Amino acid sequence: xxxxxxxxxxxxxxxxxxxxxxxxxxxxxxxxxxxxxxxxxxxxxxxxxxxxxxxxxxxxxxxxxxxxxxxxxxxxxxxxxxxxxxxxxxxxxxxxxxxxxxxxxxxxxxxxxxxxxxxxxxxxxxxxxxxxxxxxxxxxxxxxxxxxxxxxxxxxxxxxxxxxxxxxxxxxxxxxxxxxxxxxxxxxxxxxxxxx
Amino acid sequence: xxxxxxxxxxxxxxxxxxxxxxxxxxxxxxxxxxxxxxxxxxxxxxxxxxxxxxxxxxxxxxxxxxxxxxxxxxxxxxxxxxxxxxxxxxxxxxxxxxxxxxxxxxxxxxxxxxxxx
Numbered sequence: 001x002x003x004x005x006x007x008x009x010x011x012x013x014x015x016x017x018x019x020x021x022x023x024x025x026x027x028x029x030x031x032x033x034x035x036x037x038x039x040x041x042x043x044x045x046x047x048x049x050x051x052x053x054x055x056x057x058x059x060x061x062x063x064x065x066x067x068x069x070x071x072x073x074x075x076x077x078x079x080x081x082x083x084x085x086x087x088x089x090x091x092x093x094x095x096x097x098x099x100x101x102x103x104x105x106x107x108x109x110x111x112x113x114x115x116x117x118x119x120x121x122x123x124x125x126x127x128x129x130x131x132x133x134x135x136x137x138x139x140x141x142x143x144x145x146x147x148x149x150x151x152x153x154x155x156x157x158x159x160x161x162x163x164x165x166x167x168x169x170x171x172x173x174x175x176x177x178x179x180x181x182x183x184x185x186x187x188x189x190x191x192x193x194x195x196x
Numbered sequence: 197x198x199x200x201x202x203x204x205x206x207x208x209x210x211x212x213x214x215x216x217x218x219x220x221x222x223x224x225x226x227x228x229x230x231x232x233x234x235x236x237x238x239x240x241x242x243x244x245x246x247x248x249x250x251x252x253x254x255x256x257x258x259x260x261x262x263x264x265x266x267x268x269x270x271x272x273x274x275x276x277x278x279x280x281x282x283x284x285x286x287x288x289x290x291x292x293x294x295x296x297x298x299x300x301x302x303x304x305x306x307x308x309x310x311x312x313x
Binding site (some may be wrong): 131146 | 221
C-alpha cells in the first residue's frame with residue numbers, strides 16, 4: 001500500500017518486474033526514527049520560510065497614488081534656489097574663503113556685506129519708502145536709541161529713554177553668545193581651546 | 197562691568213584688526229540690521245503698529261520718545277518678545293560663530309578678556 005502520509009516525498013520507480021511502485025523517502029518511511037523524521041520535516045518547513053522571505057524582498061508594484069505623490073514631491077527637490085538661498089550660500093562660501101587662516105577681520109567684512117545686502121533688499125521690498133538713505137539713517141539712529149540708549153546723551157535725558165534702556169538686551173545676548181562659543185578653557189586662564 | 201553693544205563690537209573689531217576707519221560703519225550697520233529685523237518681526241506680529249512705526253521713521257519730525265515707547269510697548273507682549281529674543285539670538289550667534297571659527301587663539305583670548313564675566 002502506497003504511503004500517503006503528509007510530507008512524504010515520492011518519486012516514480014519501477015521494480016525488476018516492470019511494476020510501478022511508489023518510492024518513499026526512507027526518513028519518512030514507517031519505522032524510521034521519529035527524531036530524524038521531525039528534523040526532516042523541520043528542514044522542509046524552514047526552507048519554505050526562507051523562500052517566502054526572499055519573495056517578500058521583491059519590490060511590490062507601486063500604486064498609482066504613490067507614483068503621483070512622488071511626482072508631486074520631485075519638482076520641489078529640484079526647484080531653483082531662491083535669491084535669499086543663493087545669497088546665503090554665496091555669503092557662506094565667501095566668509096569661509098575669507099576666513100581661512102584665522103582672518104577674522106576679513107570674515108567680519110563678509111558679514112557686514114551680507115547685512116548691507118539684506119538691508120538694501122528690504123528697502124527695495126518695503127513699499128512707500130520715499131528716501132531710502134534717510135530711512136537707513138533712521139534705522140541706524142533708532143537702532144542705537146533702542147539698543148544702546150546710553151550713547152545718546154541728549155536722548156537719554158528725555159522722558160522715556162530709561163523705559164527703553166537696554167530693552168532688547170542685545171549687548172547681554174551678544175556677550176553670552178561669544179562666551180558660549182569661546183568658553184571653556186579661555187574663561188579659565190586663557191589656555192588654548194578648540195574653535196567651537 | 198556693563199558694556200554697550202558699541203563697546204562689545206568695537207572690542208571685537210579691534211581684536212580682529214579691523215580697519216579703524218570702518219569700525220564706526222560696522223557698528224552702525226549692526227544697529228540698522230537689527231532694527232530692520234525688529235521691524236520685520238513687528239510687521240508679522242502687529243501690521244498696524246508696524247505701519248505706524250514706518251510712517252514715523254519716514255517722517256521728518258521723528259519723535260524719539262514715541263519710537264522708544266512703541267518698541268517698549270510691543271516688546272512687553274510675550275508673543276513678540278519671544279520672536280524678537282529668538283531673532284536677536286540668531287544674529288548674535290552668527291557673529292559669535294564667525295569669531296569662534298575664524299579668530300586665532302590669541303585673538304580669542306583677548307576678546308574673552310575684554311568681556312564681562
